[in-house]
Amino acid sequence: MKSANLVILGNGGAAMHAMIAARSFGHSGPIHLVSDANGPAFNPMLSPYYLKGKIPWHRCFPFGEEIYCKCEAICHWNARVESLDAKNKTVFLAGNGKLQYDRCLVATGARPVVPPVPGLRDAPAVFTLRTAAQARIMEKAIGSAKRVVVLGGSLVGVKVAEILRQRNVGVVLIDVAEQILPHSAHPLAAAMLEKYFREKGMEVRLGCSIEGLEADHDGVSCFLPNRVFERADWIAVCAGIRPNVDFIDPEQVSMDKAILVNERMETSAEDLYAAGDVSQGANFLTGKSEWLGLWANGCYQGRTAGLNMAGGKASYPGTISQHVSPLFEKTFIQIGDLNRSGRNIRLISGSDPDRPILHFLVFEEDVLVGVNLINGDSWAGRLKSLVMKKTAWGRYMPDAESTSFHQIEKALNSLDHVGRMVEAST
Ligand SMILES: Cc1cc2nc3c(=O)[nH]c(=O)nc-3n(C[C@H](O)[C@H](O)[C@H](O)COP(=O)(O)OP(=O)(O)OC[C@H]3O[C@@H](n4cnc5c(N)ncnc54)[C@H](O)[C@@H]3O)c2cc1C
Structure with missing residues (x-):
């Protein structure tokens, strides 16, 4: 059905690749694209390069502004998806809008988690890094910072800590695990990198977390176990991500850590697909379903979903966890x-x-x-x-x-x- 009404929820790498693939396959019907923000798709992976001054701001938007026109997409900007009725194939948007679909892709990505530490969620001097707006806010905050606490020593936390040190800001990197990069480094590799970071002037505190926080007019006081206390201008919270699935009814769509998909990116609901960080597909190495938040994986998944939504027969066998990060x-x-x-x-x-x-x-x-x-x-x-x-x-x-x-x-x-x-x- 080349004229089916396709609805794509999200405006990241997965959504873009789905839109482009559906049109390249010859889909002639409407393609609606729904985003809770405005403007071209942002690549969050590139924001550390921007914040380090390695690339200009416009490079963080790899698909450009023209792509929506080229793909003849009907864009719904600043339109937050509030709920999705998979049975009646209807998407409900904030402000009473709604869209019926023949086939729909959920590509709403993920958002940073802020742990439930007393004071952390309400403090003004707490920043995360995911969206274009958050990258801009962090950029401004870096400009006037002298000392920052980075909560979370996984890849995003380590990247943020490196950016800060490159800009001569004092950094305390804190992780509850006994090593930095707990999901991506062998303990020996992590120990070697930790030593390297200390040589670069970073303080690293492992096996502990912030237990409480007090904000005042010129910064934050972080309370750690054993009466340890850290004073900082602000806190970068890099404590993991959570898929944006709040609008999904788990009675209608099967979920584990994220929305479960098969090799065709189909969910358990008819004509509903999912791709990117909001989905959980196969880990090629283990064969098990695993939630992997990776840019290239999301793009391949989006492409696969787009082709299938347009009537093709594409499948994607999954990928493995992988990362390349320049660190100093x-x-x-x-x-x-x-x-x-x-x-x-x-x-x-x-x-x-x-x-x-x-x-x-x-x-x-x-x-x-x-x-x-x-x-x-x-x-x-x-x-x-x-x-x-x-x-x-x-x-x-x-x-x-x-x-x-x-x-x-x-x-x-x-x-x-x-x-x-x-x-x-x-
Ligand atoms: C700092 C940082 C560094 C990274 N480094 C790497 C790396 O080195 N290698 C790597 O592979 N990956 C990296 N990643 C992860 C990578 O960026 C993600 O895997 C990728 O961006 C996922 O794309 P996506 O399209 O699934 O989601 P997203 O890019 O999150 O896009 C989701 C879209 O959905 C929209 N949206 C969300 N909720 C709603 C809603 N309710 N209604 C409407 N629209 C909504 C959002 O505005 C956004 O447009 C990094 C991420 C960060 C933050």
Whole structure:
């Protein structure tokens, strides 16, 4: 049905790719795009680069303003979705508007979580980083800051802490976990990065959190356990995200941490699709349904949903957790799962005497399941492909836990396209 009425909820990477894919497939009917904000789609992943002064503001809007016209989208700006009746295929907007759909995509992304710490939710000097408006507010706050508490040492928190240090602002990075980057770094890689951050002038407090907060006219006082006290101009809360699903009726649409989707990005409700950070699809590595908040994953999911909404037959098998982050003069890379434990798990790590590359490779039996690289970006693609293909090549690695990167390189260069040693296969 090329003339079906398509409704896309959201205006991020997932929504954009769905809209573009539906039109490219030849969809000739109306495409409605509903956003609670106004203006072109923002890429939250790029805001740290902007705040560090690496890219101009307009680069944070990678699809530009023309795309809506090109795709002949009917845009509903500043129109917050209040509820969705999947049974009657109706979306209700704030201010009494409503839209009927033949097929609908939920691509409303996620928002930062502010933990229920007394005083934290109401304090004026508490900032988060997700939307374009929040990036602008944080930019202004950085300009006059001398000392900031960053709550949360995962990737967003670490990025914000780095931005602040690059701008000569004092930083206290606090995380309840015993290591920074608890979801993306092996403990040894995390310890190495923590040391590096301290050398860059960051204070790092792990295994604790803010228990209370008092705001006054020139800043905030944060109370930590054991009568520890931190004074700051403001707090950056980077304590995780939550999918924007408040308008979804869980009796109508199956959810776990986010909206459950299959490989076609279909939800449990007829003609209702979900993509991006609001959805929970397959982790390619584990085969399990997992909520992964990743830009490229969201874009592929959006494209898949858009093609199917337009009548195509597309599927997306899922992805693995992965990140590349420049942090000061180093690049931190994470691929797959670094937190596995058990008797069949083996860590191979080491460095190079002549290059600043550090590697942490986690094998389950013979299969590489997790990678951290500090620098060594040029090897990330190759290692990711071995993780994705579940290639059994661990037996070609040296027995020793500690290796140089030269040895890893040698092993990688000797593998043929199916992951056998070239010498062994001839
Ligand atoms: C600081 C930061 C750094 C990041 N770094 C990386 C990285 O290095 N690598 C990586 O892969 N990912 C990174 N991410 C995550 C990445 O940005 C997200 O995975 C991606 O933006 C998800 O896109 P989306 O379209 O699903 O959601 P979003 O970009 O959140 O878009 C959701 C859209 O829905 C709209 N919306 C929400 N609720 C409603 C409603 N009720 N009604 C109408 N409209 C609504 C919003 O205004 C928005 O337009 C980072 C994120 C942040 C914040």
